[in-house]
Amino acid sequence: MKKRQPRDFAPHISPEKAPPCNIEGCREAGVYKAPKSREQLEEYIWFCLEHIRERNKEWDYFAGMQSEEIEAFIHDSVTGHRPTWSRESRLRDNYYTLQDKLYEFLNGSKPTPQKPRIPSKTRKALAVMELEHNYTVKQLKSNYRMLVKKYHPDANKGDKNHEEKFKEITTAYKYLLQQLSEK
Numbered sequence: 001m002k003k004r005q006p007r008d009f010a011p012h013i014s015p016e017k018a019p020p021c022n023i024e025g026c027r028e029a030g031v032y033k034a035p036k037s038r039e040q041l042e043e044y045i046w047f048c049l050e051h052i053r054e055r056n057k058e059w060d061y062f063a064g065m066q067s068e069e070i071e072a073f074i075h076d077s078v079t080g081h082r083p084t085w086s087r088e089s090r091l092r093d094n095y096y097t098l099q100d101k102l103y104e105f106l107n108g109s110k111p112t113p114q115k116p117r118i119p120s121k122t123r124k125a126l127a128v129m130e131l132e133h134n135y136t137v138k139q140l141k142s143n144y145r146m147l148v149k150k151y152h153p154d155a156n157k158g159d160k161n162h163e164e165k166f167k168e169i170t171t172a173y174k175y176l177l178q179q180l181s182e183k
């Protein structure tokens, strides 16, 4: 197994030219630059090696890293162990998992799971039928009966709005029934 090498921290400028480290009380030369803030990425402040490392850990650690390195960092910080890079784990921890982990690491909580994408036609039909997307045949049929009773033209003396609604219900019902049989 290949051991992960520590990151190469080549100084950005020579110690003679460097300003003092930005950390108060530190007497080292600030040979490493870091953006002032996320909003001021073009403006730099200068740190010694020890303090640039601390700063990077705080907020900029992931910038410029490869996804594998980020993953390793997260893995390290979560388990306290050196990561083992098996081919399987690389395949398993795909990009999206990594994104979730990153989100969790940076925000301290898991991302809210994405709702399954429902086609708009289905969403509309579900709204008409007053159903959730995980509906059953039983619920569909029961809601259909209920709505038909409510909007049937005979029950509303030819009210135009109700006639439209009745058509909508019938179309939605047939559509959702068909969707179920295709699942």
Ligand SMILES: [Zn+2]
Residues within 6 Å of the ligand: 021, 022, 023, 026, 027, 028, 047, 048, 049, 050, 051
């Ligand atoms: Zn320093």
